Each structure stands twice: as structure tokens, then as C-alpha cells.
Amino acid sequence: MSKLTLVVPTLNAAGYISQFVGGLNRQVRQPDRVIILDSASTDGSPQLWREQGLEVVSIPRGTFDHGGTRNLGARLAGEGICCFLTQDAVMASPQTLAALIEPLEKGQAAATFGRQLPRPEASPAERYARYFQYRAASECRSAQDVPGLGVRAYRFTNVCSAVRLEKFWAVGGFPERIILNEDMLLVARLFAAGERVCYVGAAEVLHSHDYTLKQQFQRHFDIGASFADAAELLRGARVGGEGVRFAVGQMGYLVRLGEWRQVPAAVGDLGARMLGFQLGRRHQALPTPLKKKLSMHSYHWDQKEQR
Structure with missing residues (x-):
């Protein structure tokens, strides 16, 4: 053992x-x-x-x-x-x-x-x-x-x-x-x-988190940034199809449960995820002060500038 x-x-x-x-x-x-x-x-x-x-x-x-x-x-x-x-x-x-x-x-x-x-x-x-x-x-x-x-x-x-x-x-x-x-x-x-x-x-x-729209955006900005920085190591890690399957499945799940009032919030959540991820993937074009505001882990950008 x-x-x-x-x-x-x-x-x-x-x-x-x-x-x-x-x-x-x-x-x-x-x-x-x-x-x-x-x-x-x-x-x-x-x-x-x-x-x-x-x-x-x-x-x-x-x-x-x-x-x-x-x-x-x-x-x-x-x-x-x-x-x-x-x-x-x-x-x-x-x-x-x-x-x-x-x-x-x-x-x-x-x-x-x-x-x-x-x-x-x-x-x-x-x-x-x-x-x-x-x-x-x-x-x-x-x-x-x-x-x-x-x-x-x-x-x-x-x-x-x-x-x-x-x-x-x-x-x-x-x-x-x-x-x-x-x-x-x-x-x-x-x-x-x-x-x-x-x-x-x-x-x-x-383990689960009900993030606010801001937190969801910030988290996915960081995820997008990590994908951008590790593009060579993550060869073949296409993400588009996975995101579409998740969005369609989540809407269908809420409808089947009769949770119609949850649909607008879920649409906003999906939008925050997608926008955050796409901006994160392009973070190299953004100034560091802005990246710190968009990021859930803002300390990372200070550490990166120090290296």
C-alpha cells in the first residue's frame, strides 16, 4: 500500500x-x-x-x-x-x-x-x-x-x-x-x-460556486489568458464545440425543469463566460492595469511584471 x-x-x-x-x-x-x-x-x-x-x-x-x-x-x-x-x-x-x-x-x-x-x-x-x-x-x-x-x-x-x-x-x-x-x-x-x-x-x-456575472467574466478571462499563454502545450485543445454543447444543454435542462425564470440569468452567465474567455485569449493586446481589473487573480499580473 x-x-x-x-x-x-x-x-x-x-x-x-x-x-x-x-x-x-x-x-x-x-x-x-x-x-x-x-x-x-x-x-x-x-x-x-x-x-x-x-x-x-x-x-x-x-x-x-x-x-x-x-x-x-x-x-x-x-x-x-x-x-x-x-x-x-x-x-x-x-x-x-x-x-x-x-x-x-x-x-x-x-x-x-x-x-x-x-x-x-x-x-x-x-x-x-x-x-x-x-x-x-x-x-x-x-x-x-x-x-x-x-x-x-x-x-x-x-x-x-x-x-x-x-x-x-x-x-x-x-x-x-x-x-x-x-x-x-x-x-x-x-x-x-x-x-x-x-x-x-x-x-x-x-463543490460548486454560484458566481456573479462579474466573477464569471473574471474567471473566464483568466481561463482564456491561460489558454493563450499555453497554446503550444495545449495543441489540439479546440474549445468551440464544447461551449456550444454546454450552452444548448443548459438551456434545455432549465426548460425541462420548468425553471423559465432562470433562463435570462443563465443567458447572461453564458455571455459573461464567452466574453471573458475571448478577451482573455487576447490579453497580450491589453495594458496591464486593464488586465488587473478584468482578472479574478489580479495579483498574477503584478507577479508577471516583476519577472
Whole structure:
């Protein structure tokens, strides 16, 4: 049985700790070590994590980086399997961790990721987004699937993921100093090395966000920017067809539920996603002060200018 380390980057997570730890304590496969990587929280959450018996490693907030911070956690883990979760992901089944790492222990994949289920309070539009992206059926993918699947072949999320550390480090780990999508770019690196990645439908976590139109725009601006900056690595990751399928499916879902009043908001949400993504893909033509206003992760542009 492989050593299993759970790494959780956190920031002001006090409101999530009870549910997170409850889901963790129910797991039939318990991690050998849990590392909370806290970015100088000010809500007392580091002490709350410690009171739950968990190890807390503090880092300066200005040094947080989606890829770099998780690479730090992987280095601290040392060997075996490293599982990454976000602070707001609640393991929904006692089998979540066991299911997530099973393909890794069997040598079927270098990395895995789990299924995100909507929280009970999620809006109908957000529920559809989770169901569209995270189906019940598991599947494994490799570079051979890119021509047929496009961007779906690279889908991966660090909301709930796991890697075999020797394979993870063989490709350099997560890319660092990028605005977003460090998880998807790890898949691209693994595919280039001939590795496989598995989606595990039985590894379920509760995780959803009802973003405002502004937040949805900003998030997708960052996604578009990450696609632009990683165009060479994400060769074949066409996205147009996926967006159309999502839009048509979401409208049909709301109509079938009789949620007609949700349709205008859903149309606005789709518009914010599309506009943000297309502007993000063209971010190189925009001045840095404007990019900071359009971005959800505005600190990235300061860091980029400093490099």
C-alpha cells in the first residue's frame, strides 16, 4: 500500500473546516499525512486546523501560486501518492479517497481526478454545470484521445486530484507562475510523456460556486489568458464545440425543469463566460492595469511584471 499524503492549500478557511474534516474523518482509506498549506490567513483558521490534529505549513500570502504552492506540498509529501483538495471541497462518500487513488495503485494512470457534485443550495444553472462536466462514468485518457476529444481530453481539476509522485516529478510537476489551469497543463505534460490520466466517477466531492456575472467574466478571462499563454502545450485543445454543447444543454435542462425564470440569468452567465474567455485569449493586446481589473487573480499580473 502506497504512502498517501493529502495537501490542501487554504486561505481564511474557518467556515469550511467543520465540513471538510467531517468528510475526511469518514474516509475508509485515511491519509498517512495531511498538510494544510495556509497563505497567512487572518480568520484564526490555522489554529482551528491544528485543533483538528492537522499539520499546518504557513506561507506568505504574496508567494501563493496555483502550481508552485502545490509543488511545495508535493515536495513535503516526499514519496508515494499525493492527493490535492481545495478547502471548500467536501468528500461526499466514505470511498472518495480510496476510489481516487485506486487507478494509481494499480498502475493504470499517473494522475486521477474526482467527480464534483453540486451543493444542495446550488442554483439550477450551476447544478447543470456540474452534471455536464462530471458524469458518473469513469474514463481514462491519453494523448491518443486529443484529436477526438479536443479540450475535453485535457480536463483535470485540483479540486480533487491525486498523482503518483515519481511520475509527477518526472514531468516537472505543475507549471509555476501561470494564472490558472496548472492542472490541465500537468495533463498536457503527462500526455507528452506517454502517460494516462483517469477520471474517477466514484471519487465524489461536494463543490460548486454560484458566481456573479462579474466573477464569471473574471474567471473566464483568466481561463482564456491561460489558454493563450499555453497554446503550444495545449495543441489540439479546440474549445468551440464544447461551449456550444454546454450552452444548448443548459438551456434545455432549465426548460425541462420548468425553471423559465432562470433562463435570462443563465443567458447572461453564458455571455459573461464567452466574453471573458475571448478577451482573455487576447490579453497580450491589453495594458496591464486593464488586465488587473478584468482578472479574478489580479495579483498574477503584478507577479508577471516583476519577472
